[in-house]
Amino acid sequence: MSSPEHEPEDVGLAMLPVGPRAGAGRRRRRRSRLPVLLLVVALLVVLGGGLYVGGSRVVDAIGSRLGGGDDYAGPGSGSVEIEVRRGDSATAICRTLAKADVVASVDACVSAADANPDALGIQVGTYALRSQMKASDAIAVLADPANIVASRVTVPEGLTVEQTVAILVKATKVSKAAFERELARPSGLGLPSYADGPEGYLFPSTYSFPPKATARQMLRAMVARWRQAADEVDLEASAKRNGLTPAELMTVASLVEAEGRGDVMPKIARVVYNRLETTGPPTNGLLQIDATVNYALKRSLVAVPSAADLRVDSPYNTYRNPGLPPGPIEAPGDEALAAAARPASGDWLFYVTTNLATGETKFTRDYQQFLAYKAELRRYCATQSDRC
Known part of the structure; x- marks a missing residue:
């Protein structure tokens, strides 16, 4: 916001005294000047100016509410939404407030802005105010960015585009x-x-x-936030370091997001990388991640697929197709991106997550040990069926 300033449209007119004259000539001069003076006043009003005598406004340019120094006592009533646009000066903001009857006059509002040092930091946005507020109170509301009206939306990790849009x-x-x-x-x-x-x-x-954000603006904001997260993990360089393209690293991150939480994520990322590098037994390059099958079937990624589900004909079925699926299956968060960029060391x-309540996950290279962990999960599910 630019610095507060007084209205440039205000125009002062000095009234010059008329010297004494005598006789009818004097009366004719007075009659001839009065219409001219009235015409000047009328023009000032039409053009948005004002008439001053000795520094006081006699005729306001647009009415007492827009240009006078009047102020409401406050605190006001009702609710009025005011939008501050990029490039608005204090005077422009005050005109908007006066037209909406939030403040009594532009002058009182500009004076309040001059007196409030925080007014220089008024941010672009929509604010909720009241009708007929004291000017200083209205400026105080605008000077606090916490008062910007917004739709606060929390989008958790691990959602597909369809779920995010919902x-x-x-x-x-x-x-x-x-x-x-x-x-x-896109x-x-x-x-x-x-x-x-x-x-x-x-x-x-x-x-x-x-309040007036469009679908494009919201989606662009989310992509911009992704760019920030990607830069924090140096995504492009990290992909090259791990022998992947940036798009492939994003896919790995989405798989990690689907499969784990917290400090196990770097280990899960390492399992993904190890499987990608293994062409023979026991994995034959298959990732065998349930979430990819669920994505192919367009259902919740945490569902437990059946034997029939695992045979679905889709490039996203990592039980049938070696390597990575064609692209991400959901939106990874910061931790998943970091894990994919810098996986843990291990073979x-x-x-297997053996305790779904605590998230305890056990890792192994040995297939028989893996089967033992699966049996441990089955025993857990037998007593905790609501979690399995």
Whole structure:
């Protein structure tokens, strides 16, 4: 916001005294000047100026509410949303407030802005105020960015694009159709050149969207937040270090997000890398990750697939197709990206989460030990069926 300043439209007119004259001539001069003076006043009013005598305003340019020094006593009532636009000066903001009857006059509002040092930091956004507020109170509201009206949306880790859109639709006034139109033309979302669509790139985080945010603006904000997270792990360089393309590293990160939590993520990432590098027994290059099968079947990624499910004909079925699936299956968060970028060291090829309540996960290279861990999980599920 630029520095507060007084209205440039205010125009002062000095009234010059008329010297004494005698007789009818004097009366004719007075009659001839009065219409001219009235015309000048009228023009000033039309043009947005004001008439001053000795520094006091006699005729306001736009009415006492817009240009006078009047102020409301406050605290006001009702609710009025005011939008501060990029490039608005204090005077422009005060005009907006006066027109909406939030403040009584532009002058009182500008004076309040001059007196409040925080007014220089008023941020772009929409604010909730009241009708007929004291000018200093209105400025105080605008000077606090915490008062920006926004739709606060939390998008958790591990969601597909479809699931993410469902959250955005519920939390904002934007329709599902509007999001689908933007997703159908992903070139406008700011995705990296290597992304084959938005899956995996709508970053999980908490967002504050202004009331008039469009579907494109929200999606672009999420992709921009992904870019920030990607830069923090140096994604492109990390992919090269691990022998992958950036797109492949994003796919690994999505698999890690689907399979683990917390400090086991780097170990799960290592299992993925080890399996990608193993062409023979016991894994034959197959990742065998349930979440990829569920993604192929378009259902919850945490579902337990049946034997029939594992035979689904899809490039995302990692029980049938060696190597990575074609792309991310969900949006990884910071921890999953970090784990994929810097996996733990180890020779593990298998892992089993043996306690779903605590997340305890056991790792091994030995297939027989893996079967023992699976039996341990089955015993757990026999007594904790609500978790399995």
